[in-house]
Amino acid sequence: MAFTESIIAQFRRLENALSQALLRLQDPTDTEALHDVRINLRRIRSLLRPLRGIPGVAQLDNAAASLGKLTTPIRDLEVLIAELARHQLEWQTNVRKTELQSRNLALASHPLLFRFPKLLHGWPKSFRRAKRRHAKRRVADRLSRQVKQLRLALADTHYDRHRLRLLIKRVRYAADTYPQFALVTPEAAACLKTAQSALGDWHDRFVWCRQAENQQDLWPLLPEWQEAQETTLERAEAELFALSRALNL
Incomplete structure (x- = not known):
């Protein structure tokens, strides 16, 4: 039981950290919000992956992987923009900032962004009910x-x-x-x-x-x-x- 509760406690901490990072996505000046979303997704997957075989784990892990994949090109674009700005290439930077705004808007309305937090919040209850021999x-x-x-x-x-x-x-x-x-x-x-x-x-x-x-x-x-x-x-x-x-x- 102690092992189960330690996993759930850590999971709740990661859920909270991810929720905070997702809220920060609404601030267009927060250039690290998406990066923090992705880090917390990786940490959640690191917690879940060794538990595969327990009901509900695969579904949540796959959803986390899908959200990570969805955000990869956006994060790549953020990193490229920072590199172009470092070289003071103003036109190239601004063109990609416009593209970034469009991609962020699309992400904000993506169904997975609404569905995933609900899956996340409900997982500990199903984990407690599952057989974990x-x-x-x-x-x-x-x-x-x-x-x-x-x-x-x-x-x-x-x-x-x-x-x-x-x-x-x-x-x-x-x-x-x-x-x-x-x-x-x-x-x-x-x-x-x-x-x-x-x-x-x-x-x-x-x-x-x-x-x-x-x-x-x-x-x-x-x-x-x-x-x-x-x-x-x-x-x-x-x-x-x-x-x-x-x-x-």
């Missing part, structure tokens, strides 16, 4: 498999770096969400954070280069982005090596 042991086993999967991916030099970035996020958030299982050492936890940040920097440049291929007004920045894409990937590879060592100590 050996739930703690099953969660521990699934989390252990996540870490093992990441170790194997890090050992494979040909493993897709986009997928690897997602694996690192998954293990990092799982370790934060279930600290009682001590999935990784403090050193490995720090390496997870650094590697995720480094791969995030590379991923941003990768996305920008892709966009510049089809958006002529971005061409002036393409050479710089291409060079930065290479240097950020080199840095990320060094961080991945450090992470691999930390996870295998």
Whole structure:
């Protein structure tokens, strides 16, 4: 029962944090609201994913994944706008700010944005009613498999770096969400954070280069982005090596 109640208590904290972030979406000057929505969605999914098999978990996890996918291009646009503003490209920035406003309006009226909080609020009640035999042991086993999967991916030099970035996020958030299982050492936890940040920097440049291929007004920045894409990937590879060592100590 203690394990069940600890999950529900954490879930309620995440529900509250997500609700606050969703409310902040109504403020067009809050440039971090969507980012915080996405972070809390990831944390909720990290809590839910090891519980799959329990009634109601898959439905809620899938809804969270759908909301995350819905917000991805909007967040990418926010990051691009910040980059264009840094380069003082006023026209390109303003064009994309107009597009961002349109996308935000569409998001605000999307049915999932209204349906998801209701699903979220009702889940603890169904979780309490569900049969949860050996739930703690099953969660521990699934989390252990996540870490093992990441170790194997890090050992494979040909493993897709986009997928690897997602694996690192998954293990990092799982370790934060279930600290009682001590999935990784403090050193490995720090390496997870650094590697995720480094791969995030590379991923941003990768996305920008892709966009510049089809958006002529971005061409002036393409050479710089291409060079930065290479240097950020080199840095990320060094961080991945450090992470691999930390996870295998």
